[in-house]
Amino acid sequence: MRLNPPDAYWKKDATLFFSKRFALLIKMIYPMALIVPVAVSDIPAQYAAAVVGIVAVMAGTFGAGESLTADLNDGILVRIALTPLSPRRIVFEILAINAVLDFIQLLPALLLVYVLHPAPLVWVLAATFGVFATLVTANCIGIFIANFTSSPADVLLYATAILAPLIYVSGFFRNQNPTGISATLRDFVPFAYMNDALKAVFGLAGEAGAVPFEVFVYPGIIAAVLAFGVCLTGPRLLSPRF
């Protein structure tokens, strides 16, 4: 399979990701720069897990939302949407490739965390899957936001408004032991499962809210539902805005 010249939208994104070497270097280094100091420090496990989680959430949301609005402003994405390709398929490709590329960016830092904090394999796999589900969810949020604005600056604003309550509900920093309706809401946020798995990796397996089975199943289902939902917005998202 060759990426360049691209014969599909996702290959275009992959080609651009790998073609600019300096930008690629920065993209690969910045998650390490944020996560590795935390992983080698002796800060409490729940906060170390929270930092890794925040990096994943931000990378996913801003990555898709900002690049999408830039392409929409440029008009190139609308032009692509006037080919016989289904707009839902284009949105799916945008979502999938952005989630995978974000994951590739985070993977070296995650591997270092696993080396520095040896944990049972099942939790390592659960944390890895939890991060990926979070990236899919975050990219869904970014794409959803792009439906309502064509300004990359607005994406930052709207994303913050959406992410702040989700991060609170997930118990990254506060609300770590929710009860009642807060606990129920937490079950519907994929970030929470990632947070539980990362806490287990950082040595809080006993305090993790979820068991590995739940981390493998529930965030996957929720992310798939969200992905289906944002793909349905394709025709609106890719139509010209006057």
Added chain:
Amino acid sequence: MADTRKTSPALEVRNVARRYKSSGRGVEGLSLTVEPGEVFGLMGPNGSGKSTLLRVLSTAIAPESGTFRIGGVDGLKERRKARAKMGLMVDRPTHYGDLTGRANAYLFARSYGMEEGKAEGVLEELFDYFGLAEYGDDRAKTYSYGMGKKLALIEAMAHGPELLLLDEPSLGLDYTSQLAYQKKIRELAAAGVAVLVASNQVDEVEAMCDRVAFLHRGRLIALGTPESFVSSLEGTRRIVATLRNPVEYGALEGVPGVERVATEGRDLVVHCAQRPGIVADVVAGLIDAGGDITDLAVRRPSLEDVYVKLTGEALRDYEA
């Protein structure tokens, strides 16, 4: 079952209306038909509805009312099938700047369903034809405006569409490229491709189009062959005077036979009846008004004059 490709027009537009709420501009009750192998020109000043019509026909926006069919396919109900039948060049083409020109074109060709080998072969031929072969591996962001337009033309043509929709295709092209583009359009038309081209390049439309429609404030006001339009102005002339200094030309309108006087950039254009001595009278009027004439031409009427006669307005905006 009948073969719709052989019996249907390449493009059939019926009573299409679309107005932008913000500006009130758009198109109203517009109908036209383009046959396979026909090159059809759309002319009208900025805001007359040309680009709006092309946006509707490209399926980018839906009309408020009316229908259109592309090669027999309903452009509203079967949009993806309709898109597959057309090649599109928008008025301000954009590309992925960090991809090469060839990669951009290849992405479009494959998006239209072309096979890998065929896409590569056709693109090589088109890049060569339009003089972009040596720049094909340069990033698109290094392209000049004209090169970007040629790349957009290649993207529109490569997949062998039944209908080409082109918005101001030759604007920004150098003279040689304009000739190459016009030749290619005539070749495609000879092969059965229908072409709808929105352009105010009078020479280009007269040379290339089989029929032309004039749009004025969103409505189609006249439709016919360029020859019939121009010959309808038989007996009129267009005197173009280039002046070193601006003059008050109101008095010229009193010269017998003068129908309209307007400025086009540094030129003063006088539309007048063809009668003995009228050029001398116009020149005398200009000199009397204090004009310093640096160039003077008497031209036969063009489609631009047809539009002026039909609407009383100029076809193009000229900088003062």
